Every structure is written in C-alpha cells, then in structure tokens.
Amino acid sequence: MNSRLFSFVAGETGPWHIERVLAVKGESLAAAPCLDVIPSVTSGEEPGRGRLPPMWALRGITSNERYVTHEEKRSLVAKQQGLGRPDSTCAALIPIRKSEAWWALSQDERRKILEDRSAHIRIGLNYLPAIARRLHHCRDLGTPEPFDFITWFEFAPADIPAFDRLLGELRASEEWQYVEREVDVRLVRK
Numbered sequence: 001m002n003s004r005l006f007s008f009v010a011g012e013t014g015p016w017h018i019e020r021v022l023a024v025k026g027e028s029l030a031a032a033p034c035l036d037v038i039p040s041v042t043s044g045e046e047p048g049r050g051r052l053p054p055m056w057a058l059r060g061i062t063s064n065e066r067y068v069t070h071e072e073k074r075s076l077v078a079k080q081q082g083l084g085r086p087d088s089t090c091a092a093l094i095p096i097r098k099s100e101a102w103w104a105l106s107q108d109e110r111r112k113i114l115e116d117r118s119a120h121i122r123i124g125l126n127y128l129p130a131i132a133r134r135l136h137h138c139r140d141l142g143t144p145e146p147f148d149f150i151t152w153f154e155f156a157p158a159d160i161p162a163f164d165r166l167l168g169e170l171r172a173s174e175e176w177q178y179v180e181r182e183v184d185v186r187l188v189r190k
C-alpha cells in the first residue's frame with residue numbers, strides 16, 4: 001500500500017532517537033525520547049494505535065508540487081535520492097506554520113517570493129543528493145492542525161554541518177519572514 005499520509009509519533013518507542021528539540025520560532029514541542037514515522041492507510045486511523053499514548057503526534061500528507069517549473073523538476077529528479085539510505089543515520093523533522101499574510105497571497109506572488117526572491121529551490125539543489133527530503137502538507141487534511149507543513153530530512157552524520165548551512169541560508173530569506181512557527185527536531189537512527 002503506497003500511503004501519502006504520514007504520522008510522526010513521539011513517545012517511548014520508535015526507530016528514531018530524539019536528540020534535540022529546538023523552538024526556532026513560536027511554541028516548541030515537548031521533549032520525548034523516540035519517534036516513529038508511520039504511514040497511515042486511512043485518514044481515520046489513530047496514530048500509534050495499540051501503543052502507549054504518544055507525547056505528541058503530527059500528521060501530514062504528501063501532495064503534488066505547487067511551485068516547481070519543468071526545468072527545476074528535471075534538475076531535482078536528476079540529483080535527489082530517496083529516504084532510507086543506510087548511511088543516512090541522521091534526520092531532522094521540521095514542522096512549519098506560515099502566516100495568514102502568506103496564505104492571503106496569490107499563487108504567482110508566492111512563487112515570486114519562494115523562488116525568484118528567496119531561491120529556495122536553487123539553494124536546496126546545492127545540497128542534493130546529500131540531503132534527502134519529503135514534504136508533507138497539513139492544510140489539506142481538513143482538520144485543525146498545529147502546522148501547515150511537516151518537513152523530513154535524512155543525511156549522513158558528516159553532512160550535519162551542510163544541513164545547518166542550508167537552514168541558515170533558508171532562514172535568512174524573504175520566504176522565512178512568513179514563517180510564524182518552526183520547531184527543529186534532530187534525530188538519530190537507533
């Protein structure tokens with residue numbers, strides 16, 4: 001079953017050890033020992049059913065791309081690698097909420113900010129294939145969610161400095177002025 005819906009469940013169990021939870025902007029998430037990433041078959045399924053109650057659980061769904069051009073997509077597909085590489089023992093879970101002002105913009109205005117003025121895709125491309133990623137949308141779930149996006153990244157320990165540089169570049173961009181909540185959760189595979 002190829003699920004598009006994923007639950008990120010923090011608690012006592014899970015294959016990822018949570019090393020650090022850092023509130024970059026706005027309210028943090030509670031510290032927890034472990035994280036499990038669970039593909040859910042139906043949206044009604046309870047995350048972590050049959051286990052101890054989670055400390056927190058976030059949900060998001062993968063979706064079609066909104067902003068990439070044909071050329072950008074070709075470059076991304078040529079360079080990117082998938083999740084689950086044996087060497088990628090480090091991960092980052094970065095849930096993000098953007099402001100009402102962002103969502104009030106039109107699609108073409110958002111694209112101008114995201115790429116023409118912030119170079120999100122151009123910057124990101126420089127970090128492929130070292131960083132593998134998956135973007136999940138939360139607004140499409142139809143239920144009130146604490147974040148708009150859940151981003152997930154996997155990389156080798158040697159690429160931690162590069163990942164931090166990437167974050168520095170993105171957080172300095174005009175696009176990030178529209179980020180009103182961001183939590184940076186770092187993990188290591190057990």
Ligand code: HEM
Pocket residue numbers: 064065066067068076094096120121123124125127128131132133135149151166167170
């Ligand atoms: C590894 C390098 C990265 C690449 C290649 C990359 C690429 C992309 C692309 C192509 C999109 C647009 C998808 C679409 O067309 O809908 C996107 C969106 C997004 N990325 Fe990245 N990205 C990278 C790193 C990051 C990082 C480190 C973060 C978080 C700290 C991040 C957060 C987001 C978010 C939240 C969106 C959705 C923006 C929106 O729809 O408003 N990305 N990324």
